[in-house]
Amino acid sequence: MSGRDAREHKDRRSHGRDGHRDGHGQDGRDGIMGEPVIAVHEVTAELGARPVLRGIDLTVRRGEVVALLGANGSGKSTAVRTVIGQVPVSSGRIELFGTPLRRFRSWSRVGYVPQRTTAAGGVPATVAEVVSSGRLSRTRFGLFRRADRLAVHRALELVGMADRAKDSVDALSGGQHQRVLIARALAAEPELLIMDEPMAGVDLASQEILARTLREQVATGATVLLVLHELGPLEPLIDRAVVLRDGCVVHDGPPPQAVGQHALPGHDHVHPHDSSGAGPIRTGLLS
Structure with a gap:
């Protein structure tokens, strides 16, 4: 799917019966996008x-x-880790699929891809074994049935790693590690996919595969929350951007047209070549 095709696909998903899109990725109250899957309140x-x-x-x-979106230290990764319960909140509340986080148990509905790390965490394992671990939440007593094996194979095919299923993850490149982590999340066939910097440090070939994989998930109706530094090849898929700065939301709406840290709404910077000694220059949508 080309960038133009992806944009047209996104527009079809994001327009309501009257063709209106409201800037928050919603299509009125009757279309594809409906009830909140993630709801974070004053956290x-x-x-x-x-x-x-x-x-x-x-x-x-x-x-x-x-x-x-946001610069390093803005709170992006912490935000998604609070959503999945890895970081406790001091105040406020979080709901997943309408259920308070403290009571939420349906984790098979959520696929989480952490920031790039060694796929097996230092434990000797094959690609298939790592991806299969993502399916455990769907199994009964950890016993794999035919449907579970097919789901693992499908996930490997989606990220272009089916031919490496029996290989040790220690033999993989950084981009291939990331593809295995994404396949592990997809093996559970989640309704919600949360990905923390999926494109960071990944070669161009793997970026294109990851973008294609995400397009296919979006086409099936998956809900996606992505932590990104830049939109990059995923830009055509993004309905809405939420920008954090110093732990606060400074923008929630259409994605910035430009990419890079300096284009983020609310970004302050001082150019080192500025001899005037002037204060910070505010750039972006919220200037």
Whole structure:
């Protein structure tokens, strides 16, 4: 699918019966995107004694593709880790599929791809074994049936790693590791896919495969929350961008047209060649 085709596909998903798109990725109240899948209300969180999130609100509706943008240290990764319960919140509330996080148990509905790491975590394992671990939440007593094996094979095919199923993950490149982590998340056939910097440090060939994989998930109706530094090849799929700065939401709406940290809404910077000694220059949509 070309960039233009992907844009047209996204527009078809994001327009309601009257063809209107409201800028928040919703298509009125009757279309594809409906009830909130993720609802974050006034959430604060700390790492150690340092405040990282400062009362953020974030809603991701069914069928939506939302990019969480911001500079390093803005709180993006902490935000998604609070959503899946890895970081406790100091105040506020989080709901997944309408259920308070503290009572949520249907984790097979959620696929999570962490920031790139060694796929097996240092434990000797094959590609198939790592991906199969993502299917365990769908099995009964850890016993794999034919449907489970097919789901694992399908996930490997989606990321172009089926031919490496029996290989050790230690033999993979960085981009291939990332593809295995994504296949592991897809093996459970999740309704919600949360990905933390899926394109970071990944070669161009793997970026294109990951973008194609995500397009296929979006086409099936998956809801997606992505942590990104730049939109890159995923830009045609993004319905909405939420920009964090110092743990606060500074923009929630259409994705910025330009890419890169300096294009992010609310970004402050001082050019080192500026001899005037002037204060920070604010750039972006919220200037």
